Amino acid sequence: MEMAAGLAAVARGFYARGWLLGTSGNLSAVVQREPLRLAMSPSGVDKGELRPEQFLSIDENARIVSAHQGKPSDESLLHLRIVKDRGAGAVLHTHSVWNTILSDQYAAEGGVKITGYEMLKGLQGVRTHEHTEFLPIVENSQDMPALAESVGATLNKHPAAHGFLLRRHGLYSWGKTLAEAKRHIEILEFLLETIGRTSRRSD
Numbered sequence: 373m374e375m376a377a378g379l380a381a382v383a384r385g386f387y388a389r390g391w392l393l394g395t396s397g398n399l400s401a402v403v404q405r406e407p408l409r410l411a412m413s414p415s416g417v418d419k420g421e422l423r424p425e426q427f428l429s430i431d432e433n434a435r436i437v438s439a440h441q442g443k444p445s446d447e448s449l450l451h452l453r454i455v456k457d458r459g460a461g462a463v464l465h466t467h468s469v470w471n472t473i474l475s476d477q478y479a480a481e482g483g484v485k486i487t488g489y490e491m492l493k494g495l496q497g498v499r500t501h502e503h504t505e506f507l508p509i510v511e512n513s514q515d516m517p518a519l520a521e522s523v524g525a526t527l528n529k530h531p532a533a534h535g536f537l538l539r540r541h542g543l544y545s546w547g548k549t550l551a552e553a554k555r556h557i558e559i560l561e562f563l564l565e566t567i568g569r570t571s572r573r574s575d
């Protein structure tokens with residue numbers, strides 16, 4: 373419940389910034405590792421009004437194990453994949469205007485390369501603005517098991533990445549803790565907006 377309260381507070385903050393409009397996006401955090409239990413945002417709920425008691429508890433197969441009528445987010449399988457492959461303690465997913473635009477503009481390059489910005493130092497393990505962060509782009513799909521496979525392959529191919537984009541869809545990032553995952557989203561959204569606003573691309 374404490375974890376759900378933390379997730380709801382993060383959701384309200386991200387909603388206020390315009391990153392979770394129209395019930396979009398989703399948030400999760402590990403409550404227990406063995407067996408795996410994730411606090412997961414429900415599907416179709418306004419993220420600006422999300423209450424802690426609305427968070428579902430799901431198992432490693434995205435089945436609800438709490439006494440909720442709701443439906444877990446369709447993207448629960450992606451959260452579970454990130455938790456398993458990256459050892460994440462929290463996974464956050466935003467649909468901002470800038471991450472949506474750049475996820476399409478840079479699709480042909482396979483990702484967005486970010487270097488030379490002081491804000492990069494907000495990413496775990498990064499000590500200098502000279503760091504190069506490559507944010508891979510995964511083609512979007514409504515077939516969640518297939519998309520989870522694509523995400524798994526991308527995470528494997530880019531072990532240093534702190535997040536990834538789904539094309540014309542949104543950003544995923546994570547952290548060992550909820551605070552770290554929130555920081556990563558804020559840093560990556562800042563950097564994507566900075567690149568978007570200063571890019572000379574007209575397409």
Ligand SMILES: [Zn+2]
Nearest residue numbers: 397447465542
């Ligand atoms: Zn989404």
